[in-house]
Amino acid sequence: MSIDSASAREARPRAAKPKKPPIKKSEATRARILDAAAYVFRRKGYAHARLSDIAKKARTQTSSIYYYFESREAIVSEVLRIANEKTASYVNAAISEQPVGATARERITAAIHGHFRIVLSDNDYTSAHMRIFDQIPEKLQEHFLKVLDQNAGIWRDLFDAARAEGAIAPDVDLSVLRLLLLGMMNWSIEWFKPGRMSVDQIADQAARLFFDGAGPPRAPAP
Amino acid sequence: MSIDSASAREARPRAAKPKKPPIKKSEATRARILDAAAYVFRRKGYAHARLSDIAKKARTQTSSIYYYFESREAIVSEVLRIANEKTASYVNAAISEQPVGATARERITAAIHGHFRIVLSDNDYTSAHMRIFDQIPEKLQEHFLKVLDQNAGIWRDLFDAARAEGAIAPDVDLSVLRLLLLGMMNWSIEWFKPGRMSVDQIADQAARLFFDGAGPPRAPAP
């Protein structure tokens, strides 16, 4: 079974028949199942999510799921693929909203805001990804670790540019810095409760911590 | 079933009988089961850990486990209790190793080192705690969230002292700061691989990031 099998279905162009609706029913059902799976995985984790839970949420039957996916694993694989796609495009969008002449610091700040927004959004796909990643079969984990590492490329580029501009001190290890920052952001799903502070306020605090630290200002070396 | 049922067994003093070894066999077996449980939970997560895996690792029988614990849940509860105990005492020890006149910054730095050491140690209990927390039954989660919050008291005290000393800028939100820091540290278990950098080197980078940020030094306001 290919990891991408579920995603390989494309809306194939067909001879124009005015009466046909643009979205086929089967596509809609498949989408409902995926949405339901993301919903259930987010709330119950991978191991405790039953196909019957997913079927119920998708308003269909457990056995009907097998018409669309060949196994439980195929479903989770597709959910994770979509989650990664969403995260990457979200962070990329946040960065490219910055004006052309923006400094590296401004672009990193924008990326931090984008990442917090997606992590703390009510998006079931990305939340499910965080929650279930270390419960899925090893094979899938290995595959998606590669995807994750590819997506980290955007951060590496950002950090390299920041160093070149002098926005990151020369004696800081860029890899560790990136991993510490991502951890700070990703872990927020464990404690964030809407209400006291907005997502953007938290992102501001994090960006400030990232560049300036929590301590008082200190003079540059003479 | 009380959450503490498993821990309630104490080495009860008994009339001195020189021949008796100080550690009863049953205590040793129980400890072996707990060690094995921590080992398996760490590697497989909660849901995928089978009692038979634990029994095998503990060199006993699945059914024998029920002589020591009344359920799977009782085992995990005891593992988590021990994990919390270890973490708290580790961080506390790191702090109290500092000399009496140490600054808040020095004590926080020491605590950061202590926390990284326990998170990235090869201790199965604390690693298992990180891995399985969001897979355990809700009732247990609620209980241990309270324990976690109690343990966070040490960080709150540290931060309050730092603010009083001016080591943390006045416009930083202390709660968010603490949660961001803990996330940065806790997430490290996801990416740390022994080799390139030591745990203490990572802790140094984190402490520096925490107080001074990754950016270049900036002048204090005049």
Next chain:
DNA sequence: GTCTATATCAAGATAGAC
């Protein structure tokens, strides 16, 4: 305290009618 055997149950997956 430990072992063998087994009851019980839940969940993924499949068959085949409609």
Next chain:
DNA sequence: GTCTATCTTGATATAGAC
């Protein structure tokens, strides 16, 4: 494409001999 019925497997938990 969807439904009912069922197969199959694997895991927790218990009974009872030793």
